[in-house]
Amino acid sequence: MLLQVDNISKFYKQNGETFQAVDSIQFEVKKGEFVSLLGPSGCGKSTVLKIIAGLEKASSGTIQIQGKPILGPVKEQMMVFQEAALFPWMTVMENVSFGLKAAGKLNLKEIEEKALYYLAMVHMSKFVDHYPHQLSGGMKQRASIARALAMDPEILLMDEPFSALDEQTRLLLHAELEDILIKTNKSIIFVTHNIREAVTLSDRILVFSTRPGRIKSEFNIQASRPRMMTNELVDIEFRIMEVLREEIEKVMKHEVDDAYEFKSRVLSTNDTHSMGSGI
Numbered sequence: 001m002l003l004q005v006d007n008i009s010k011f012y013k014q015n016g017e018t019f020q021a022v023d024s025i026q027f028e029v030k031k032g033e034f035v036s037l038l039g040p041s042g043c044g045k046s047t048v049l050k051i052i053a054g055l056e057k058a059s060s061g062t063i064q065i066q067g068k069p070i071l072g073p074v075k076e077q078m079m080v081f082q083e084a085a086l087f088p089w090m091t092v093m094e095n096v097s098f099g100l101k102a103a104g105k106l107n108l109k110e111i112e113e114k115a116l117y118y119l120a121m122v123h124m125s126k127f128v129d130h131y132p133h134q135l136s137g138g139m140k141q142r143a144s145i146a147r148a149l150a151m152d153p154e155i156l157l158m159d160e161p162f163s164a165l166d167e168q169t170r171l172l173l174h175a176e177l178e179d180i181l182i183k184t185n186k187s188i189i190f191v192t193h194n195i196r197e198a199v200t201l202s203d204r205i206l207v208f209s210t211r212p213g214r215i216k217s218e219f220n221i222q223a224s225r226p227r228m229m230t231n232e233l234v235d236i237e238f239r240i241m242e243v244l245r246e247e248i249e250k251v252m253k254h255e256v257d258d259a260y261e262f263k264s265r266v267l268s269t270n271d272t273h274s275m276g277s278g279i
């Protein structure tokens with residue numbers, strides 16, 4: 001098994017009180033598998049991803065990558081965040097080369113070749129000398145993905161990487177990410193609150209409940225790639241929505257009023273089944 005997440009729980013302190021953000025999270029990821037963590041905002045998705053990245057410590061439980069426990073940031077996983085975390089004072093080329101230079105394993109020519117290879121894969125060959133402020137949101141995320149891929153991680157960890165993008169760009173990047181998946185056979189753990197995004201991209205979806213975050217349900221999707229929005233996928237969307245209905249209602253009752261009722265037509269087949277960021 002490539003990655004084993006074993007019984008992870010996390011407690012945080014907020015205003016002097018301890019509260020549980022995630023509870024007994026357990027799952028595995030195989031080589032080449034695309035696994036999404038799906039759930040409403042605040043259910044602990046990012047917390048789980050940061051623990052896997054070695055950026056946060058679990059309160060209890062263990063993570064193993066190829067049988068070795070993760071104790072801090074390791075090169076086997078690379079993180080791509082919602083807002084591309086590119087260095088603003090470096091060009092695209094310098095950003096993508098940065099980690100390779102720091103690793104000190106390749107000479108400058110090899111680094112440039114590798115960076116260019118992955119920049120071509122994300123359709124950024126024309127923008128190697130651009131600075132981040134000269135790029136659109138989609139271009140920045142493409143550069144971030146190239147930077148992560150260049151480090152040749154076993155697992156790519158992506159935390160709502162397309163949430164800040166317009167719908168058109170997001171659809172393009174979904175197709176491009178599928179292409180990358182087919183070309184590289186990378187494993188990806190992908191955090192999203194968007195049902196359609198999860199269904200379009202994932203081999204497996206872990207649906208989270210809120211407060212504390214637990215894995216409430218699991219969906220396997222075997223449709224071939226590149227994915228088309230078939231009836232089969234729409235049907236899975238509806239089944240996921242049913243699972244989430246209760247969670248959404250719970251959050252709204254807490255945040256709005258106790259009489260709040262979840263109306264299924266709010267999430268019709270015509271929208272992207274986004275649960276939004278405010279719930």
Ligand SMILES: Nc1ncnc2c1ncn2[C@@H]1O[C@H](COP(=O)(O)OP(=O)(O)O)[C@@H](O)[C@H]1O
Binds near residue numbers: 013043
């Ligand atoms: N560093 C932190 N300190 C205290 N509370 C935190 C911290 N990080 C996250 N939380 C809380 O833990 C819960 C889960 O957060 P998060 O993992 O970011 O959720 P998600 O990514 O699903 O929106 C939230 O209630 C959030 O406020």
Ligand SMILES: [Mg+2]
Binds near residue numbers: 045
């Ligand atoms: Mg998050």
